[in-house]
Amino acid sequence: MWHPLSSQHSRGAVTRYRIEYSTLDQLDTVFSVEVGGNETQFTLRELQPNQAYRLRIAAGTGIGFGVPSEWAQHQTLADYNHSDQTMVIFAPTELKVRAKVSTLNVTWHPSPNHTLVSGYKLSCREVEADESANGERTMQTHTIRLRKKARYHLLTGLVPDRQYEVKIWAFTKQIDGAAAVWKGRTEKAHDRTSWPPMRPPPLPPTSIQATANSSTSIWLRWEKPRFSNVRIINYTVRCSPAGTTNASLVSYHTSSSQEILLGELKPFTRYELAVQSNGVDVVGPFSGTVEEATLSDRPFTPPEELQLSALDSSSVLVSWRPPLEPNGIIISYKILYSSNISQPDHLWNNLSQDGSITSVEVQGLSSGTHYFFKLGASTEVGSGPYSLVKDNYFTAVIHMCNGIIIKVSK
Structure with missing residues (x-):
């Protein structure tokens, strides 16, 4: 993972990154891989277990690559093939x-x-x-x-x-x-003969109000119960996605005041919230639930399953599925295509489509030209990441007896 260069250091639009790596015992054998300029992480696979590696990264524009970073070192795990052992989380x-x-x-x-x-x-x-x-x-x-x-x-x-x-x-x-x-x-x-009189549990809070604060947080406020002979020391808030039956998605939060900011929530998601009054060694019932939805955000993921199908020598059908994490209502898609993958995004041809559309015919392409396509989605908040670049190469071949036959190779 890495942070992109600032505009003053990139000297132009970054269109790609080159990652170089080698084992410490074979420094002369250096492997490299290139990824798109909109990426900020990449997974190196098929490495050797329990092996020390060095790696570095360089950013590139349409002119070429800049000075690479310093070499960083990392040791792979001994049992890397077992995915449940790639990370160890210690006990509390x-x-x-x-x-x-x-x-x-x-x-x-x-x-x-x-x-x-x-x-x-x-x-x-x-x-x-x-x-x-x-x-x-x-x-x-x-x-x-x-x-x-x-x-x-x-x-x-x-x-x-x-x-x-x-x-x-x-x-x-x-x-x-x-x-x-x-x-x-x-x-x-x-x-029971020596028990003190039973104290009734405190009543639940009243006037519970939930207000979306951001795409990942909700403010919850309430008032003390009007009648209670038990001193309330704090409150417990129950939070879960609306309609869920999965107990693992229910979270509990404690507040000593009459409000709480619930964070680390999912964008554009409706939540059910309830509050409970707590006394000393006695707790009351939960209140009735209130519902509130977090605000929209930019899509976290690009559109899925980008597919290209050549229709003839000058047009191609582009189809896709909506993002897995749209974080709101998709209002538009932007298709970028170019015959020069090194060009910055603003020089690519672009075609915008309504958010309800999941396919479009791109026309006016040149026969015998290698084109590259990528696709992004936008909500009312802004644009999400682009998909990985996909290419489609097609030519027209003249058939002497039967007119024009379109030959497609991908």
Whole structure:
């Protein structure tokens, strides 16, 4: 991965990058690969496991390549062929659980490589001793998903004097990390004759209002319940994509004030939100849900499955599918095509199409010419990345007896 050059250092529009790499024990054998000028990352594949490499990158304009970067070194993993071992996420540290009669207050410190993670998952299960089976019988496991900044969570509604197992682990978009584990018992229930009068749970907050703040955040505000004989110490906010039935997509957030900015959300996505009042060792029910959608953003990904089909000696049909992550309503597509791949984008021929269109016929091309095509999509916010360049080469061949036959080679 790399950052593009600033305009004052690029000396023109960057149209391509050249990546050079070699093993440290064979410095004379240098491999190279070129990628488009709109790319900022590339995956080098089919490398040797447990091998030290050096690599560098140079930016190029239509005139040629500039001075390459300094050599950087990196060691591949020993078991590179196993995708689940390409990244190791360590377990959270200092896991502590404070057990009460019906609650477990779970706290932890982040994983050592915390910057790599997307969030945390917390599971809780009841474990009962089963003497007849001479072992343990595992009850149903409940798993919840927490945001990256979470450091504690209150598990409620548990059974007194029961053994529970709590696990907490970090996760990325690809893998789950190692788990920190706690086992222990909830407190025994006191003799009811000596119990103090039962305190009713606090009522849920009122006047809950959600307002989209950006493409990845929503402001949520509420008011204290009007009547409550329990001192409220904080609030728990439940957040999930509207209509989801996947428990792993539900996240919980704690706020000591009557508002919270929910971040790290997906653009142009409707969310369901609810708030719960928390007292000392007593929690109330969640409020009714409110819904709000995050704002649109530029497409995160280019249009998919760009296909070229020659129609005759001077026209080609370009077809595609919408981006996988449009982040809004696609209002237009831009097709760029040129016979010179080294030209900057503004010199390519361009053709704009309405966002509801997924194919277009490009006419007026020159027979016997090698053309290059790429495609981008736009929302009301702006343009997303272009697709990888695709080329189509076609010529017209005169057939003496049967007029013109179009010969297509791709």
